[in-house]
Amino acid sequence: MGKEAKNDEIDILFQMLLIRRFEERASQQYQQQKIGGFCHLYIGQEAVVSGTVAVLRPDDYIITAYRDHGHALARGTSADACMAELFGKATGCSKGLGGSMHFFDVKNHMYGGHAIVASHVPLATGMALASKYKDEDRVTVCYLGDGAINQGSFHEALNMAGLFELPVIYIVENNQFAMGTHVKRSIPMDKIVDRAKGYGMKSAVIDGMDVRAVIKDFTPIVEDVRKNKQPWFIEAETYRYRGHSMSDPATYRTREELEKRKEQDPISKLQSDLIKEGKLTQEKFDEMDKKAKKISLDSVAFAEASPQPPLDELYNYTYYAEETK
Amino acid sequence: MGKEAKNDEIDILFQMLLIRRFEERASQQYQQQKIGGFCHLYIGQEAVVSGTVAVLRPDDYIITAYRDHGHALARGTSADACMAELFGKATGCSKGLGGSMHFFDVKNHMYGGHAIVASHVPLATGMALASKYKDEDRVTVCYLGDGAINQGSFHEALNMAGLFELPVIYIVENNQFAMGTHVKRSIPMDKIVDRAKGYGMKSAVIDGMDVRAVIKDFTPIVEDVRKNKQPWFIEAETYRYRGHSMSDPATYRTREELEKRKEQDPISKLQSDLIKEGKLTQEKFDEMDKKAKKISLDSVAFAEASPQPPLDELYNYTYYAEETK
């Protein structure tokens, strides 16, 4: 699973670019009221999902919270299906029934998109249980926020993951804030990663603003989990550039703090590293960026043109009809 | 708060004896179907509550789970009121409305008796919050079982106790089993006390079969909490002699294991230590035991003779009528 090859890094760079451009476009569409509900942007955190997904096998399971656009895109959901979902259209990745917080793409093994904080942590743990039950060597990756580690469901799930020795990796995307609450105001310890000690769980801190570091540090962890079927707890240090959701002005932090964080921008970093190393030119980068922007813009047109979910199907999604044989 | 004086140890010995004899009597009455519902005996664990309560001030708050007879007795609830509660009589410590699992004696600052596993851990934490809010130097002691540390409510409460720096002590009475589940089958770590690390909480292991050790180790902890308003997490190693509840034959452990544990019996230990040290004679001990037995027997007569709660008061305990001024 070595990810050192030049092409792969270019792909990963493009992946991050696409997430960013897609969400910038989504932000604009939200402001134009084409998108409803709550909408949480991932901008700034792209290295975490792009790097970790690059290490995974396509058939590994991933699952995350409501800040999920990047996770779907990284897993291969088309920008069209993502934008259409935001628009609530029938062509959306959840047929317009889920919305921003509930992106699903089961074909690509992306199991949501879950909006009750930490409620997906037991789900992830059960998915890993299923893999072990079926003797598969699949790994489940559960992304969650720094705020989620204070929910009871997180606790119960981690204890059982350790007890049952399940092949699951919990990645806390520590973007420093849960809404307006800095992580210092939500836990009594200095570091999130210390929570793992209460479960005797293997743990690591990774630099979530540096996609190369993510890949480097995450690779042996995935190998360990796949082989030894024991859970890991990872704190990925990162930062979100935007407010918690589209309606949050984020006055709880200074402009200076934000600007300082942006100096570590994961896209700029990989871009300049690759250029320095002669693996990328500015022209090629601009081209990639243009492409990412075009895909995002096109996804708006696609979403606009897509049909609403049919009213007469309203009752078709309450119960699954087909009986087992 | 030194508890070294001879008289105090005699009192504590009597305290433990009374709990044991009371519960032996309760067990007999349960078998005669004078007592209903679930009934969980504390026999074997007496040193934990007797030792810790001896260190506390009478106005400190205590709260526990459903295995609560010993806690009420240790706090000064009369055997009569306890037995009457088991009988469901109006003279019971909860007027016959609570039963074995819901002993309350607010006058003596015993706040229950809570039967949903770990659901009282947030309550305890809130009581400690209230003490701090009111600038009192009260300490709250929350007793819980080894099985309770895997509930979400435990987790959420401990995180906040640390974060808000609350004067609360969590004492896990590790009697090795949650019903038929040995503690090794409920957590992935070796030792329960390690759970504290996930909250960066001060912690200690104490020998819950040796009341002198309990008192010695618990005294500085209470002082620390009272002074520094920071929570502690304590694992008290102990053992229950009886089944989980009256209906559990406890076939999940061997007779040998049980007999081996009984060699550490907290009552016998203090008794023989005191005799060895010339602070107690066998005659005096027999007298104390006789007294404990008589109190327990008398409590049955009291409970028998007590009235049922009046039917026409059935609706009087749903809402608290008196409005605040």
Add this chain to the structure above:
Amino acid sequence: MREITYRQALNEALFEEMERDKNVFLIGEEVAEYNGAYKVSQGLLDKFGPKRVIDTPISENGFAGMSIGAAMVGLRPVVEFMTFSFSLVAFDQIVNNAPNMITMSGGQLHVPVTFRGPNGPAHTLGATHSHATESLFANFPGLKICTPATPRDAKGLLKTAIRDNNPVLVLECELLYSVKGLVEDEGEELLIPLGSAEVKREGSDVTIICYAQTVPMALNAAEELSGMGINAEVLDLRSIRPLDLDAILASVSKTHRVVVAEQDRPVCGIGSEITYQIQHHIFDELDAPILRVAQEDVPMPYNELLEIAVLPNSEKIVNAVKRVCNL
């Protein structure tokens, strides 16, 4: 047919479905080594081993959610709650994740999980341990709920529940576990559809609608009423969701009088929903107001006499029937 207990019937259902489909597994507190707090899972660990009969820590929210997760990727978990009073700490997983997944994923996922265990008041367990949860869960579209009252229904409904591709709650009764009844022989496949009520006693003067614990009470009441010249029909709902409205309306169209005997608390309970449905669909068929016999509207006291006063029983049902029949 042979006589077995309700407990044995549930046990057979688990056995048969686990034999039939290797994706079915049982998870919960004390289900494996202890053979179940109420011995419903007796022998399953021996037969199927620890991979398929899983003891958990006391973490209802966690293992309910894990089971939903396992069901999302193709397993068919059966979750035992030691009692449904403890399902309240797992409430969010049961009502938010299980029933909403199919909608939220636009139909990509479904959740074939069964939640089962004793539900409703047993005997002097006090306020925290006596919850009847059926009306709470009934509020949530996406869940199915059944409430067996006899060994036969217990076996047939649990088997159907496990095969259903949706989250199903099988709300059993602790007080019925040791009650015996006739059940098809072991070789015979017994599947009772969800959403199908059963007339447990035919009658013409009044319909007593009941389920779970109140079925034997209603049958006793009907016996007693027949001595007074009242011929009561006893309709056992068997399922709460889907509700067998056809059966309800058919019976009431015949009798024109209704008592709902329910084991839950009254406010927004099962009786209230049934009342709405009946008056909505066949208002003119009703000759008298519908009466419900539910718990008294108070937290459950421990004391036995008070508990008796709170709970529904045959006598209260008889009195309610007399009232709706203007006697």
Add this chain to the structure above:
Amino acid sequence: MREITYRQALNEALFEEMERDKNVFLIGEEVAEYNGAYKVSQGLLDKFGPKRVIDTPISENGFAGMSIGAAMVGLRPVVEFMTFSFSLVAFDQIVNNAPNMITMSGGQLHVPVTFRGPNGPAHTLGATHSHATESLFANFPGLKICTPATPRDAKGLLKTAIRDNNPVLVLECELLYSVKGLVEDEGEELLIPLGSAEVKREGSDVTIICYAQTVPMALNAAEELSGMGINAEVLDLRSIRPLDLDAILASVSKTHRVVVAEQDRPVCGIGSEITYQIQHHIFDELDAPILRVAQEDVPMPYNELLEIAVLPNSEKIVNAVKRVCNL
């Protein structure tokens, strides 16, 4: 009287009660430094400081339970749930500990805690974030529940709730936070009793029973109906528990026809309970079956058009009224 928003009214209630009694404090997610996710607690931290306006981690079960514990020893916590959809993870504490403590302790303890926050569907928030929880909580004796629909009711009910010595749920509406209405001047004490409904519009032909979000819908519907010659009475329940049965029966005895407009899911919802009560007490006064206008019985879809199809609205109320009036 002056015009203020529903949000402002709630804010004033908190201010006044915290000024009045130093044992009252506010606790929840983002209530302090962020001034509330919906700004209901604006300015409280500045005024009362962090001891009395407490930001928590995302631990609803924990801080709900802590507040119950604090109330057991004499404080009067006001708990904000960011929305009541998140109260589902705290369900056990709210329904088991809060209402049962007085019974279990034989009257030694009571729990003067207020749980408040927006409840019910807002706008395109999807299945997990749109829960109307009133019928779930209504099932539990020991709880009180109110559902203000106007700024005046919001202020008066919240103030009363905080002073009440029992656990009270104040179920607010996100969609009403910015709506304005007349409220008594700031100096004037405004307390609206729990359990007291209000006729928001008098009428004689039909009673539209409503609460919270459905009150403005019902008033709109009544307006429209008056154009068709139907004079509808609009009865705002204001409290769900205790229910103002007298007011309901008085109105229905006058109009003989009822539509219940409710924001919750239908099965075992508020409308079902009200239907039971009405037919139970004044069966003969009813000239037509009671109709409820509730949510459609499906998990809430995100898509706006589908959401509109699921939710109650004025048009649906008008149609229901026409049906009960045989038009």
